Amino acid sequence: MSVRHISTGSPFEARIGYSRAVVADGLVHVAGTTGYDYATMTMPEHVTDQCRNALATIGQALAEAGSGLDDVVRVRYILPDRADWEPCWPILSECFARALPAATVFFADLQNPEMKIEIEVTARVR
Numbered sequence: 001m002s003v004r005h006i007s008t009g010s011p012f013e014a015r016i017g018y019s020r021a022v023v024a025d026g027l028v029h030v031a032g033t034t035g036y037d038y039a040t041m042t043m044p045e046h047v048t049d050q051c052r053n054a055l056a057t058i059g060q061a062l063a064e065a066g067s068g069l070d071d072v073v074r075v076r077y078i079l080p081d082r083a084d085w086e087p088c089w090p091i092l093s094e095c096f097a098r099a100l101p102a103a104t105v106f107f108a109d110l111q112n113p114e115m116k117i118e119i120e121v122t123a124r125v126r
Contacts, residue, residue: 006064008057010038012111021061026125028065032078032118033057034110047084047116051091054119067123070098074122077105084116099123 005019013020021030035050036043038057044050055069062068075096079085085105096103101121110118 004065006061008038008061010036011041020057021065023065023125028062028067028071028121028123028125030058030061030121030123032076032120033061034115034118043112043114045114047079047081048087048091050116051088051119054117055091055095058119058121062121062123065123066125068126069095069123071123071126072096072099072101072121073124075101075103076120077103078108078110078118078120079105079116080107080109081116082107088117 002024004023006021006023007013008020010020018031020033021028033054034043035053036057037053044053059069062071077085077088110116
């Protein structure tokens with residue numbers, strides 16, 4: 001079995017010791033991803049902007065792995081504030097309209113107070 005690790009260059013990956021994604025056994029496991037713009041290391045204030053950034057980062061990791069958002073089979077959402085969940089629905093339903101993955105939402109604190117959503121996915125490799 002071969003395993004491939006994918007990094008986005010996030011400083012958190014190096015400091016904490018994890019990969020953005022791991023490709024193994026025909027699946028891509030993407031780590032919990034928050035809404036940072038990793039090019040500028042800035043975090044938007046609004047949850048919907050963070051949601052879009054997280055999905056873009058996930059999409060890039062999936063593409064590097066030979067997969068894509070349409071190949072996602074499982075998604076987990078973590079938000080500190082329940083009120084931020086519903087504003088993300090239109091973005092998520094558009095993003096996963098084709099894949100229709102199994103999904104779970106959790107409400108819990110995230111690593112930093114400015115983080116409003118974290119998204120983790122598992123996808124098939126094409």
